[in-house]
Amino acid sequence: MQRAxxxxYHLQAMExxxxRILKILQLxxxxxxxxxxxxxxxxxxxxRILMFIELKILNLYGVVTFMW
Known part of the structure; x- marks a missing residue:
């Protein structure tokens, strides 16, 4: 139970x-x-190309967060 x-908490901290890293990248x-x-x-x-790259970063972050 304690390990869970x-x-x-570890996963919440990672998220x-x-x-925060995502927000810094976005800014x-x-x-x-x-x-x-x-x-x-x-x-x-x-x-448009730069905005597309930013959107791909956001999508990648969403996939990684979902996988956690």
């Missing part, structure tokens, strides 16, 4: 850390997109 509780991607867009006036295609 300890494992549950919290993963969520980094958003700020990078805004910075590049302001500096260079890049084409919308590059913005």
């Amino acid at each position: 509780v300890a494992l549950t 919290y850390v993963g969520f 980094f991607m958003e700020s990078f997109i805004l910075l590049v867009f302001k500096v260079n006036r890049i084409s919308p295609n590059i913005v």
